[in-house]
Amino acid sequence: MTTSGEPVPQTPKTEGLRLRARLRYLYHGTQPTAVKFRxxxxxxxxxxxxxxxxxxxxxxxxxxFYAVDYLVALILGLDLAARAYAYHSIKDWLKRPIVWVDLFVLATLLFPAWLANFGFLRLLRFWSLLNSELFWRTVGHRFDDTRVEEVTRAAAALVTFIFVTTGFVYAYFGRTEGIYGYLDALYFTVTTLTTTGFGDITLPGNWGRVISIVIMLVGITLFLRLAQTLIRPNKVRFPCPTCGLQKHDPDAVHCKACGELLNIPDEGH
Known part of the structure; x- marks a missing residue:
C-alpha cells in the first residue's frame, strides 16, 4: 500500500521477487508446510x-512410453528451474556437480531418440537424490548421528552402480551371449559384482572382459565401503567450537583434534 492508501502496482520485478521468496520458503524453510512440500x-x-x-x-x-517420458521431463525441468531460482545464486548452483547430473538426466528425457544409448544414466538420479541437501534437510534431520546418513549414501552408491551398469549392459550387449532381456543384464551384473561368475552369461570380446573387470573392481569397492559404514563405530555430528572437527564419539568429553571441552547433548536432553 502507498501512503495514500492505494495498492502498490505489481511489476514483473516485484512478482519475480515474491516468487523467489516463496520458492526459497518451500525448498529451504523449516516450517511444516515447507517440509510437507519437500x-x-x-x-x-x-x-x-x-x-x-x-x-x-x-x-x-x-x-x-514417450508420452510418459516427456511428462517426466516436464516435472523434472520445473523442479530444477524452481531449485535454481530459489538458490541464492544461479551461477553457484550450476557449479555443483550434482546439478549437472540432473541436467544430463533431463537431456536424456528431452531427446530420447538421440540419447537413447545413454538412457541408463538416468538412474544417477537416485544417487543425486540421496546425496542432495533437499533430502537430508527434509528426512535426515530426524537422525542425531551420522551412521544413518553414511549407510544411506554408501547403499545409494552401490544400488546406483548396479542399475546403471545393468542398463549399460542391456543397451550395448542386449541380445548377445545370452542377454535377451533386462533381467538377464541384471543377473550378469550381480553375479559379476559378487565375483560369483557362474559363466552362463558372458560379454563377448576383449571389451566385454574389460567391462567385467571394471564391474568387479568398482562393485567390490562400493560393497566394502558399505560394510565399513556398518561396522565403523558410531559418531555424532557436533562441530568443535575451536578446531571445527565435525564428528565425535557420542560420549566424547574432549575433542580428539584439539582437546577442547565438548558439551554434546544426549537423547535425554
Missing amino acids: LMVIVIDLAIIAFFIAAPILKEAGWV
Whole structure:
C-alpha cells in the first residue's frame, strides 16, 4: 500500500521477487508446510526413479512410453528451474556437480531418440537424490548421528552402480551371449559384482572382459565401503567450537583434534 492508501502496482520485478521468496520458503524453510512440500517432491522423485528402472521394459509400449517420458521431463525441468531460482545464486548452483547430473538426466528425457544409448544414466538420479541437501534437510534431520546418513549414501552408491551398469549392459550387449532381456543384464551384473561368475552369461570380446573387470573392481569397492559404514563405530555430528572437527564419539568429553571441552547433548536432553 502507498501512503495514500492505494495498492502498490505489481511489476514483473516485484512478482519475480515474491516468487523467489516463496520458492526459497518451500525448498529451504523449516516450517511444516515447507517440509510437507519437500516430502512430496521426494515422493515424486522416487516415482520417477521407479519409471527409470522400468524404462527398458516399458519402451515396448511405443508412444505411451514417450508420452510418459516427456511428462517426466516436464516435472523434472520445473523442479530444477524452481531449485535454481530459489538458490541464492544461479551461477553457484550450476557449479555443483550434482546439478549437472540432473541436467544430463533431463537431456536424456528431452531427446530420447538421440540419447537413447545413454538412457541408463538416468538412474544417477537416485544417487543425486540421496546425496542432495533437499533430502537430508527434509528426512535426515530426524537422525542425531551420522551412521544413518553414511549407510544411506554408501547403499545409494552401490544400488546406483548396479542399475546403471545393468542398463549399460542391456543397451550395448542386449541380445548377445545370452542377454535377451533386462533381467538377464541384471543377473550378469550381480553375479559379476559378487565375483560369483557362474559363466552362463558372458560379454563377448576383449571389451566385454574389460567391462567385467571394471564391474568387479568398482562393485567390490562400493560393497566394502558399505560394510565399513556398518561396522565403523558410531559418531555424532557436533562441530568443535575451536578446531571445527565435525564428528565425535557420542560420549566424547574432549575433542580428539584439539582437546577442547565438548558439551554434546544426549537423547535425554
